Amino acid sequence: MAEWVLHVDMDQFIAAVEVLRRPELAGRPVIVGGRGDPTERAVVSTASYEARAFGIGSGMPLKIAARKAPEDAVFLPVDHEAYEEASAAVMAALRELPGVVLEVIGWDECFLGVETDDPEAVARGAQRAVLDATALHCSVGIGDNKVRAKIATEFGKPRGVFRLTADNWFAVMGDKPTRELWGVGPKVQKRLAAHGIATVRELADADESELIAEFGPRMGVWYHGLGSGEGPRGVDPTPWVARSHSRETTFQQNLTTVEDVDAAVRELAGQAFDDCAADGRPVMRVHLKVRYAPFETRTFGRKLPSPTEHRDDVQSAAAALAATLDPAREVRLLGVRAEMTPPAEADGVERTPVRGRI
DNA sequence: TCTGGGGTCCTAGGACCC
DNA sequence: TCTGGGGTCCTAGGACCC
Numbered sequence: 001m002a003e004w005v006l007h008v009d010m011d012q013f014i015a016a017v018e019v020l021r022r023p024e025l026a027g028r029p030v031i032v033g034g035r036g037d038p039t040e041r042a043v044v045s046t047a048s049y050e051a052r053a054f055g056i057g058s059g060m061p062l063k064i065a066a067r068k069a070p071e072d073a074v075f076l077p078v079d080h081e082a083y084e085e086a087s088a089a090v091m092a093a094l095r096e097l098p099g100v101v102l103e104v105i106g107w108d109e110c111f112l113g114v115e116t117d118d119p120e121a122v123a124r125g126a127q128r129a130v131l132d133a134t135a136l137h138c139s140v141g142i143g144d145n146k147v148r149a150k151i152a153t154e155f156g157k158p159r160g161v162f163r164l165t166a167d168n169w170f171a172v173m174g175d176k177p178t179r180e181l182w183g184v185g186p187k188v189q190k191r192l193a194a195h196g197i198a199t200v201r202e203l204a205d206a207d208e209s210e211l212i213a214e215f216g217p218r219m220g221v222w223y224h225g226l227g228s229g230e231g232p233r234g235v236d237p238t239p240w241v242a243r244s245h246s247r248e249t250t251f252q253q254n255l256t257t258v259e260d261v262d263a264a265v266r267e268l269a270g271q272a273f274d275d276c277a278a279d280g281r282p283v284m285r286v287h288l289k290v291r292y293a294p295f296e297t298r299t300f301g302r303k304l305p306s307p308t309e310h311r312d313d314v315q316s317a318a319a320a321l322a323a324t325l326d327p328a329r330e331v332r333l334l335g336v337r338a339e340m341t342p343p344a345e346a347d348g349v350e351r352t353p354v355r356g357r358i
Numbered sequence: 359t360c361t362g363g364g365g366t367c368c369t370a371g372g373a374c375c376c
Numbered sequence: 377t378c379t380g381g382g383g384t385c386c387t388a389g390g391a392c393c394c
Contacts, residue, residue, distance in 0.1 A: 034362075043362045058394090061360040078362095106394045185392050216369055248363045285387095295361070301388060335363075 004119040005235060006112040007141040007149040008094060008126055011158045013108035014046035016136050017086045018076050029073040031056060031065050034250070036077035038066035041250050045078050049158070083107055086134060093133035094126055103235045111146060113235030123161040147231025150182050169229040174201035181226050188223070191215070203227030241343040245275035248289060248335025255333055262319050264333055269318035272338035273311050282307035285339035286318045293330040299337075300324070307341050314338055 010016065015030045029051035034042020044065050047056040051073060056065045062075070069075075087107045094112065095102050100122075101113040114122050123140035130138050141152030142163040151173065152164035164172060173180070178200060179189045191214060197203050204227030212220030225231070247268045255261045269286060276283050284307040288300045302321050304313060318336050325331055 041361085043360090045362080059362075061362090064359060064361080067359085109394080183392065187391060219368065243366065246364065250362065289363095291361090297361095299389070303387070337365090 001115045005143050005149040007153045009153045010108035011137045015048035032076045036075050038062040038075050089134045093129045101235045101237045111235045145231040145233045148229045244339040245272050246337030247271040265318045265322045266315040268336040269315045273314040276338050276340045281340040282309045283314050283338045284341050287337040288321050289334040291332040
């Protein structure tokens with residue numbers, strides 16, 4: 001029997017959860033984001049397939065979505081608790097599958113590690129288990145490592161199963177742009193293109209030393225391997241431990257006075273601190289996320305003199321950081337992050353330089 | 359036309375040490 | 377005139393993911 005990695009990804013998860021508790025919305029374009037008011041500053045969290053047909057997608061400002069949306073479209077507010085509950089039910093159903101190891105990587109997706117000669121059967125079983133437990137549909141990617149399993153899922157959507165291994169990697173992915181690889185964003189795509197690397201096959205065939213010179217020893221090697229679909233195989237069931245917590249908020253009107261900015265920074269820093277305190281870990285660093293007009297997002301960090309468990313220390317550090325912002329530029333506060341002292345290292349599992357949770 | 363909120367990890371470059 | 381070399385730690389910032 002062989003070791004397989006399955007990637008389970010819920011189909012239009014947030015929209016599907018909303019339709020589930022409002023069955024009358026089935027078949028209509030559903031757009032979830034912000035407080036559900038498309039005249040406010042906020043973006044789309046998830047759009048149903050019906051809404052996507054009108055060019056509406058995740059990350060799009062609600063105001064833009066409202067212009068594209070047909071008359072029967074429905075805008076709904078984000079309801080974190082409902083999605084967390086649905087997510088927990090999905091994961092619980094999958095954990096009960098015989099012989100699987102489960103690693104949660106987001107609200108609506110996870111990896112399953114399983115030893116089997118028929119991974120498609122396991123994938124169909126996973127879809128059935130999730131559907132029976134929650135009435136939600138998902139797609140499953142099957143791979144011989146995490147990278148291939150993750151990418152495979154896109155070819156399975158919606159409600160399907162797709163297998164991507166070393167055997168069909170280049171047939172499926174060879175001619176695709178590098179941007180379609182997991183962990184390659186617009187900036188890296190551009191830097192690769194400057195080296196004459198536009199496709200996945202060209203990345204696989206590239207000179208590794210050239211990639212190391214461009215991206216550094218770790219990322220250079222990682223990107224080169226990514227061209228061939230290489231990646232880690234280990235599925236780690238250890239519960240995820242946060243390294244930091246942040247609080248961001250969208251101000252409907254930009255803050256204009258020093259006093260307003262100071263008060264808002266202290267409020268957000270206090271909330272971020274509370275999240276760290278709930279984890280029982282001291283805070284060692286604070287970050288400010290701001291936007292300079294017209295559209296330049298920047299973060300500024302500052303290390304605290306020593307790790308602290310006092311709310312005031314974190315608030316003061318954030319306020320001091322805010323006081324260093326360039327007063328000559330129009331700046332909009334986005335949020336505050338509190339970084340905790342690091343957790344004990346999880347060992348025995350290969351780390352992946354894909355940003356965000358894995 | 360208007361751009362969220364939650365995260366993680368890598369690299370560059372200076373400080374410092376031997 | 378020539379002015380080590382290598383390692384580690386720390387900070388700031390960038391890039392990406394869901």
